[in-house]
Amino acid sequence: xxxxxxxxxxxxxxxxxxxxxxxxxxxxxxxxxxxxxxxxxxxxxxxxxxxxxxxxxxxxxxxxxxxxxxxxxxxxxxxxxxxxxxxxxxxxxxxxxxxxxxxxxxxxxxxxxxxxxxxxxxxxxxxxxxxxxxxxxxxxxxxxxxxxxxxxxxxxxxxxxxxxxxxxxxxxxxxxxxxxxxxxxxxxxxxxxxxxxxxxxxxxxxxxxxxxxxxxxxxxxxxxxxxxxxxxxxxxxxxxxxxxxxxxxxxxxxxxxxxxxxxxxxxxxxxxxxxxxxxxxxxxxxxxxxxxxxxxxxxxxxxxxxxxxxxxxxxxxxxxxxxxxxxxxxxxxxxxxxxxxxxxxxxxxxxxxxxxxxxxxxxxxxxxxxxxxxxxxxxxxxxxxxxxxxxxxxxxxxxxxxxxxxxxxxxxxxxxxxxxxxxxxxxxxxxxxxxxxxxxxxxxxxxxxxxxxxxxxxxxxxxxxxxxxxxxxx
Amino acid sequence: xxxxxxxxxxxxxxxxxxxxxxxxxxxxxxxxxxxxxxxxxxxxxxxxxxxxxxxxxxxxxxxxxxxxxxxxxxxxxxxxxxxxxxxxxxxxxxxxxxxxxxxxxxxxxxxxxxxxxxxxxxxxxxxxxxxxxxxxxxxxxxxxxxxxxxxxxxxxxxxxxxxxxxxxxxxxxxxxxxxxxxxxxxxxxxxxxxxxxxxxxxxxxxxxxxxxxxxxxxxxxxxxxxxxxxxxxxxxxxxxxxxxxxxxxxxxxxxxxxxxxxxxxxxxxxxxxxxxxxxxxxxxxxxxxxxxxxxxxxxxxxxxxxxxxxxxxxxxxxxxxxxxxxxxxxxxxxxxxxxxxxxxxxxxxxxxxxxxxxxxxxxxxxxxxxxxxxxxxxxxxxxxxxxxxxxxxxxxxxxxxxxxxxxxxxxxxxxxxxxxxxxxxxxxxxxxxxxxxxxxxxxxxxxxxxxxxxxxxxxxxxxxxxxxxxxxxx
Numbered sequence: 001x002x003x004x005x006x007x008x009x010x011x012x013x014x015x016x017x018x019x020x021x022x023x024x025x026x027x028x029x030x031x032x033x034x035x036x037x038x039x040x041x042x043x044x045x046x047x048x049x050x051x052x053x054x055x056x057x058x059x060x061x062x063x064x065x066x067x068x069x070x071x072x073x074x075x076x077x078x079x080x081x082x083x084x085x086x087x088x089x090x091x092x093x094x095x096x097x098x099x100x101x102x103x104x105x106x107x108x109x110x111x112x113x114x115x116x117x118x119x120x121x122x123x124x125x126x127x128x129x130x131x132x133x134x135x136x137x138x139x140x141x142x143x144x145x146x147x148x149x150x151x152x153x154x155x156x157x158x159x160x161x162x163x164x165x166x167x168x169x170x171x172x173x174x175x176x177x178x179x180x181x182x183x184x185x186x187x188x189x190x191x192x193x194x195x196x197x198x199x200x201x202x203x204x205x206x207x208x209x210x211x212x213x214x215x216x217x218x219x220x221x222x223x224x225x226x227x228x229x230x231x232x233x234x235x236x237x238x239x240x241x242x243x244x245x246x247x248x249x250x251x252x253x254x255x256x257x258x259x260x261x262x263x264x265x266x267x268x269x270x271x272x273x274x275x276x277x278x279x280x281x282x283x284x285x286x287x288x289x290x291x292x293x294x295x296x297x298x299x300x301x302x303x304x305x306x307x308x309x310x311x312x313x314x315x316x317x318x319x320x321x322x323x324x325x326x327x328x329x330x331x332x333x334x335x336x337x338x339x340x341x342x343x344x345x346x347x348x349x350x351x352x353x354x355x356x357x358x359x360x361x362x363x364x365x366x367x368x369x370x371x372x373x374x375x376x377x378x379x380x381x382x383x384x385x386x387x388x389x390x391x392x393x394x395x396x397x398x399x400x401x402x403x404x405x406x407x408x409x410x411x412x413x414x415x416x417x418x419x420x421x422x423x424x425x426x427x428x429x430x431x432x433x434x435x436x437x438x439x440x441x442x443x444x445x446x447x448x449x450x451x452x453x454x455x456x457x458x459x460x461x462x463x464x465x466x467x468x469x470x471x472x473x474x
Numbered sequence: 475x476x477x478x479x480x481x482x483x484x485x486x487x488x489x490x491x492x493x494x495x496x497x498x499x500x501x502x503x504x505x506x507x508x509x510x511x512x513x514x515x516x517x518x519x520x521x522x523x524x525x526x527x528x529x530x531x532x533x534x535x536x537x538x539x540x541x542x543x544x545x546x547x548x549x550x551x552x553x554x555x556x557x558x559x560x561x562x563x564x565x566x567x568x569x570x571x572x573x574x575x576x577x578x579x580x581x582x583x584x585x586x587x588x589x590x591x592x593x594x595x596x597x598x599x600x601x602x603x604x605x606x607x608x609x610x611x612x613x614x615x616x617x618x619x620x621x622x623x624x625x626x627x628x629x630x631x632x633x634x635x636x637x638x639x640x641x642x643x644x645x646x647x648x649x650x651x652x653x654x655x656x657x658x659x660x661x662x663x664x665x666x667x668x669x670x671x672x673x674x675x676x677x678x679x680x681x682x683x684x685x686x687x688x689x690x691x692x693x694x695x696x697x698x699x700x701x702x703x704x705x706x707x708x709x710x711x712x713x714x715x716x717x718x719x720x721x722x723x724x725x726x727x728x729x730x731x732x733x734x735x736x737x738x739x740x741x742x743x744x745x746x747x748x749x750x751x752x753x754x755x756x757x758x759x760x761x762x763x764x765x766x767x768x769x770x771x772x773x774x775x776x777x778x779x780x781x782x783x784x785x786x787x788x789x790x791x792x793x794x795x796x797x798x799x800x801x802x803x804x805x806x807x808x809x810x811x812x813x814x815x816x817x818x819x820x821x822x823x824x825x826x827x828x829x830x831x832x833x834x835x836x837x838x839x840x841x842x843x844x845x846x847x848x849x850x851x852x853x854x855x856x857x858x859x860x861x862x863x864x865x866x867x868x869x870x871x872x873x874x875x876x877x878x879x880x881x882x883x884x885x886x887x888x889x890x891x892x893x894x895x896x897x898x899x900x901x902x903x904x905x906x907x908x909x910x911x912x913x914x915x916x917x918x919x920x921x922x923x924x925x926x927x928x929x930x931x932x933x934x935x936x937x938x939x940x941x942x943x944x945x946x947x948x
Contacts, residue, residue: 201636
């Protein structure tokens, strides 16, 4: 257990935060079986994809409408009980753990796509809609939503963690693609932030404040998002390199030249080996870039041509094109399985994942030193990276039964973060702070900035009911 | 005077907010002649481009370093005296007016470009650097900063009002292009928000909270910005249309097709007439789109071809290309002079400017009805618009000696905003709330959201010293 997590758990008041019987009765009266205290349901909602364990929430509520969310939150505020918004459960940083007890508020039944405004390239959805569900709906209209964190996360959860992923190099992150939100505040009031206009200077940017707030400032109950026309042409290709450095140098040059590449993903040889096994592929087990180009047919050809020339300079082999949509889908599925595939390389293992992001010119140094350190440690690992953004994930595969392995992984992770901060980067490009990176947040932002965050939190949630103990402790 | 402004002025405590003699002495001790109480200096800092009059600040301080900003703010906080950050003075909404007295903090001497990181496409600047100054410096390195609000504003001021302008349709606004800030908080502490990484999920998005906060949450003392490679090819063209509606329909289709146009500006016949006169041009006095395309040579040709076909459908004439950089500069200079040119069409007039922004599909309706109303009123007016974003400005030219003209203009403006909100848009795309749009902010965001803004303000600036009375009153 990390120091930050120990602190978070220690900070939980021993009593007074559990759901009191009167509140449970009120929830049951209004929601019936959609308020559950069954252990299996609580346990399912008491974990996420992080390697952290915590006791489950006291109860799980399945909301079906904003009014119900408002009812639950107002009641929780009255009783000073924690509320943890829950979507797909794919957090990697312990966001969903009930470290101070309370209610897990499951929003997956609020999964309606409310409006597609094709002519404005906007869509309005409930928070439980997943990105694959949305894209399946949009495809018929020749549209898509680009943000792709890998997991089929809910859009509410993606907004709450400021998610990004493979397409961010071209389309930005949730930060750039949320137009406005409906939010249930800690007092149970429902407010709107933003509009459907593409830009606005109307007061404080509450939308951007909520995006990335990890459920600590309110519950996102509706989202208006930017969507995009499906490109006229899409091409994907893989290219293999003699070293990780060569692949990264290629990426750096692509970005510096302003080539509008849509996706530019690095997989190290370990990751390629893992996905080969998991997805029955026969990719060469060498550092690989998986790239995608969007645009007009001529534009895509031009981008691909430029990128091939750059890759060749750094010893990259000829592109292997995924010419059919099926071949493309198969490659991206493999990329999305990289995390699970890697876990299967060491049966029974858990994964400590890093998420640093640095200015692109420092990326090669950042990766090279991290690889040197993990190689020296002897821990198995893998690397996947949204390298076009300067962001990569190094996963340390640890045996949960051997505390020394976790300690080694945590120490390596801390070294990586310290380096990323020295290189003017961030400890988390897209996974968020949650429980696991609270110390890193202070290192990165400084005590003064974190104090400012706390002051905002106290102003908007004076009883500290919204996902308490995440991002920072009060 | 609008109702909101009257309220703001009325809310100013009659006493206790003026700079006390002890404080003035302390400022003089440290800053010497850079703390001025000369009437001419105060009057120059007591107005902006808005049509609003207010008494000047009690004194003007010219800061030359972050430490001086911190000193001034800490002192002001101790004495509960207002501090109004001042840049180029180009606000259109009364942001710079000393409605509660206090200090105008002039940051124009903090005008150093601190670092250009060409390889990362980032730059770090002091807040008094103007956009033209920055672009003159970047040009040698083949780079540019795209945000262009027209005026040669300071980058600190542009961040504070979440400015955008002609290039936003392709490159986004200040919201998307500020990576991180150094901020002097209301207590005089210096903090950093963000890093030089392209993305981050590290805690609340304090950067985006500061961008657009209009100086009410702290003083921006340093900015890290995204910059871009100068495009390989740039082409600009004008095209004339039989009606505003035809020009707007052309724009809507360009956006809906996802054509990556870099600039797409509407000028109505009144604006064209004004710039013809002011800049000695001979443009056809008809609704006009002024467009620019960025990309590879082939890419630009392809975009231009697609746009010409769309324009033709709506009765647009053949493109008139500005083939040389000089011709292009001349056209954009004329566009940037539109506001001043229009003022000269009615000598001695002042301008009440609107700034609504709506989803693109509602833009034609939004403009058509606004034109119908202003035509019926008999007031002279002009329209310029960043129509690719759904944003346009209708300027009402009023005689400041005839109160009825101002009342008519304000009434028309209120009708426009009400319509924009009905159409799911915003009362301000890029100018900000300032003094003039406080009532509209409540209409748009709702009491709950504005209460949330107030709560943030009170948490971060409990003595209400930072640009008090702007955005909302406390």
